[in-house]
Amino acid sequence: MKIALQAFFFSTSRAYFTKLVIIGVAYAVVLFFSYYLVPPGTGASIFWPVSALGLSLIVLYGLEYWPALILAHFLMGFLVRGTPPPLAAAVAFSNTIEALIGAYILARIGFNPMFSHVRDSLSLILTAATSTLLSASVTILSIYFINGTAPSSALLVNLWVGHAVTILALAPFIIRWLSRPLFYKTSREVVEGVAVFGIIATLCFLMFWTPYSSIGSISLIYVLVIPLIWATMRTGSRGVTLSLALIGLIGATGILFGWGPLTPSSQTLFFFQILVGTLCIIFLLFSSIVDERLQAIRDLEEYIAKLSVTVDKIRTEDRAKTEFLAILAHELRNPLSPILSSLELLKLQGPEAATPELIEIMDSHVQTVARLLDDLLDISRISRKKFQLQKEQVTLQDALRRSLQTVETFLKARGHSVSLTLPEEDVWMSADPVRLEQIFVNLLNNAGKYTDPNGEIQLICKPAE
Numbered sequence: 001m002k003i004a005l006q007a008f009f010f011s012t013s014r015a016y017f018t019k020l021v022i023i024g025v026a027y028a029v030v031l032f033f034s035y036y037l038v039p040p041g042t043g044a045s046i047f048w049p050v051s052a053l054g055l056s057l058i059v060l061y062g063l064e065y066w067p068a069l070i071l072a073h074f075l076m077g078f079l080v081r082g083t084p085p086p087l088a089a090a091v092a093f094s095n096t097i098e099a100l101i102g103a104y105i106l107a108r109i110g111f112n113p114m115f116s117h118v119r120d121s122l123s124l125i126l127t128a129a130t131s132t133l134l135s136a137s138v139t140i141l142s143i144y145f146i147n148g149t150a151p152s153s154a155l156l157v158n159l160w161v162g163h164a165v166t167i168l169a170l171a172p173f174i175i176r177w178l179s180r181p182l183f184y185k186t187s188r189e190v191v192e193g194v195a196v197f198g199i200i201a202t203l204c205f206l207m208f209w210t211p212y213s214s215i216g217s218i219s220l221i222y223v224l225v226i227p228l229i230w231a232t233m234r235t236g237s238r239g240v241t242l243s244l245a246l247i248g249l250i251g252a253t254g255i256l257f258g259w260g261p262l263t264p265s266s267q268t269l270f271f272f273q274i275l276v277g278t279l280c281i282i283f284l285l286f287s288s289i290v291d292e293r294l295q296a297i298r299d300l301e302e303y304i305a306k307l308s309v310t311v312d313k314i315r316t317e318d319r320a321k322t323e324f325l326a327i328l329a330h331e332l333r334n335p336l337s338p339i340l341s342s343l344e345l346l347k348l349q350g351p352e353a354a355t356p357e358l359i360e361i362m363d364s365h366v367q368t369v370a371r372l373l374d375d376l377l378d379i380s381r382i383s384r385k386k387f388q389l390q391k392e393q394v395t396l397q398d399a400l401r402r403s404l405q406t407v408e409t410f411l412k413a414r415g416h417s418v419s420l421t422l423p424e425e426d427v428w429m430s431a432d433p434v435r436l437e438q439i440f441v442n443l444l445n446n447a448g449k450y451t452d453p454n455g456e457i458q459l460i461c462k463p464a465e
Helices: 002-037 049-061 063-079 085-109 118-147 153-179 187-209 220-257 266-349 356-377 379-384 396-413 433-450
Strands: 392-395 417-421 428-431 456-460
Touching: 002 049, 002 063, 002 220, 049 063, 049 085, 049 118, 049 153, 063 085, 085 118, 118 153, 118 266, 153 220, 153 266, 187 220, 220 266, 392 396, 392 433, 396 417, 396 428, 396 433, 396 456, 428 433, 433 456
Parallel strands: 417 456
Antiparallel strands: 392 428
16 A cells, blocks of 8 residues: 555656646746847837746646746746846746736636636636736836836836736637647638638738838728638637737737837837737637627527427327327227127116126126226326237137127127137137237227128138148
8 A cells, every 4th residue: 555655646746747847848948039029128028928828837737837937937037138046036936926826816717718708708808917917016026125226117017018918819829729729620611711810920920020011091900800800700719819829929029020110119019019908808708709609509509409309209209199099099999889788788678687698798898998098097108109918818719709799789780790610629828818809809890891781700710730
């Protein structure tokens, strides 16, 4: 037992540290390239991809992986940027707190990484606004206490808005695509996706990387809305998150390294952040509404399908009940006929006509009527259109005689003469006497019905040769 527990904890810790190292390396690599998005002479990045990655990793893999974030951030700040250790530790702490607080808020709200509900998009917007404000405030306070100088309020706004916009633009893409990386698309959908995302990437490249940011007096920003709506309606949240990620990355790198009309000034950076943030809020909510509508349609179709199955089942059961009752009504007439004949005989001849044979006939057919009425009251068998067999040892001769007694009145009314030939020895069988009698009565009724009046009917029973 002790060895088994040691092996369990050893394998668990090994898996944890392996994933911790992978997360830390991935975070460090993205952080390294994020430094290139910090404009010279400013303390805040126009776009900070590592904030979106940190939040996404904690949301997807758990709060226990926060050491990877803080350690990678500290080492990269100290070794790559040359930041003094106290300040590097403070900045690493603020960015890690941002991811932890954001993941905690999303977990408390019940966030779904598929962004299939408006609540999911609203919770991410709330997280982007609150957790980034906290991290920006911690960073500003750290600079003040460590360096002894009071940073400008513009730095706080730039840090806050830059991190918040990056989370809105990149975090949905990372979370949505890593949560369900595999998906199926038809060849037509693939072509459509390449077209719409190619158009979005081309428009972003023209706007931010080249001087051709407008068509005449119409800015390409207004044109960009059209393929975004197309992506929302046709590809849902998966396509929208990719589109927003393309806009953020292409736009941020284009302002810093491209030859577009926008230069990396404070006013330009703020304009870009507000533009991307507005597009993210609008189209994240829009895609969630579209996904909710599609899910509601699918649920309604499923409900209609179930309702159709239920209606068909009810219709089938009703038809079975009608057929069952029709059969039973037909069968009830047969045993009632000899009972009525016996009663008429009693009325005509008085009590002295109640011979043992007559009483036996009435008793037998009354029991048959009772048995058929039991079938009528058995609702389960009515819905299944099934008769229940009650087998017992009976002779074929008795079954034939009772059947002939049942149809005797009908045959006499038609003027038929009946001859009965039976084996001398009893022929025993395991059968339901009521059902057996129903079979013979139906045969005799048909014989009487389709034989010309005053005809002759022969009922012969003999062993097979």
